[in-house]
Amino acid sequence: MSPLFTISARIALGAMVSIRSMTGRLVLISLSLKLLMKVSFFPCFKVAFTQPIII
DSSP, rough: HHHHHHHHHHHHHHHHHHHHHHHHHHHHHHHHHHHHHHHHHHHHHHHHHHSEEEE
């Protein structure tokens, strides 16, 4: 094995791991955002229906 190959393999592995962790984070963020939207959306919806909001 040449040192260049091992270096490139390490870089590729690192990139894969970082991409995987990034997608994991994105999924977690999107899930938490959806949860927040649901939690904050329903009271706002009720308020909007009970009293008209003037923007």
